Amino acid sequence: MENSTATAGDYALEARGLSKSFGSFYAVKDVDLKVRRGTIHALIGPNGAGKTTCFNLLTKTLTPTAGQVIYEGRDITGLRTAQVAKLGLVRSFQISATFPHLTCLENVRVALQSNHGKSFRFWSPLSAIRSLDPRAVELLEQVGLADAAHLQATELSYGKKRALEIATTLALDPKVMLLDEPTAGMGHEDLEPITELIRQVSAGRTILIVEHNLSVVSSLCERITVLQHGELLTEGTYDEVSNNEDVITAYMGGVDAL
Known part of the structure; x- marks a missing residue:
């Protein structure tokens, strides 16, 4: 569990009840997320879990159906993408x-x-x-x-x-960087240099990362939030998440998934 002594001022980026629906379908539903300042935080989940949609909501590429986005204590839900980028909330893309x-x-x-x-x-x-x-x-x-x-x-x-x-x-x-699948499609020879690069550029910054490669997640990230079907499944350290039976079932349907 997150440190109970943490205060609102400890978080660089928050989602509060964040939702995005397309008709009757919810791509993201009632997601609460707190990214502690100065950390690398992962957002993971199986394909279709809503990770990229969540990124798009946080950086205002999409407008949420409900909920709030809080950046450095400021409600930025009503701002546009260019406005939040000028404030220091910047993302990369999977492609x-x-x-x-x-x-x-x-x-x-x-x-x-x-x-x-x-x-x-x-x-x-x-x-x-x-x-x-x-x-x-x-x-x-x-x-x-x-x-x-x-x-x-x-x-x-x-x-x-x-x-x-x-x-x-x-x-x-950027003060807060959102990296969408930075190692997607990479060969083994590129994984270590990019992982080390992310670690280096995190100095003095906050990073939220969507990443499928769990070895990268385990080596970089202090906290991990898991989504499934657009909803929050669990959050914790890598050891806590990787041993969570619901997470194992969500990924592979078996105890040897992670």
Whole structure:
């Protein structure tokens, strides 16, 4: 169970009774979630559990049918996606969202332009945009892509594309990062570098992660929330969750599931 001494101020992000229905179907129903500031918190569950829908509700890509989203003590339920991003609540997507035919440096620079209010100023001199290059290079160094700065994103391995996406997310200066399936589709050789990268960028930040790879979850996450059929099934540490019979049944229907 969550520490009973925790107060509302200890949480960077909360969902209170969060629901999303499409007609009579509830993709997410009455979900309560508390993400403690400065931690890596996982949201897991079998396919169709409502994890990505929950992410979309938290970052305002979708409007909830009911419930509240609280960010840093502020009710952001009525805000738009761009507004919550400017407050520091930023997400990545399961499918890589980089520009394939821009270089790594250019991809990060585009994200920095948005964060510095330079977006869509096509009449600005190139020198104004290039002033962002030193920070872009710093971010590429942070994710291990310094040597790939002038490669097009399409030339990168899958794992390095995910690293580039994390760099563009960091360019938005997030306080809370929501990472949707950051290791999806990766080969074994990419898992450890991306896992370590997530651990590194979590310093001074809060991360909520949707992840199917439970070995990644167990090595990174302090708390785990489990969804099933859009509803909260249980929450706890990895040991608590992995030994929960309801979780085992939800995943595989047997005692050897996790």
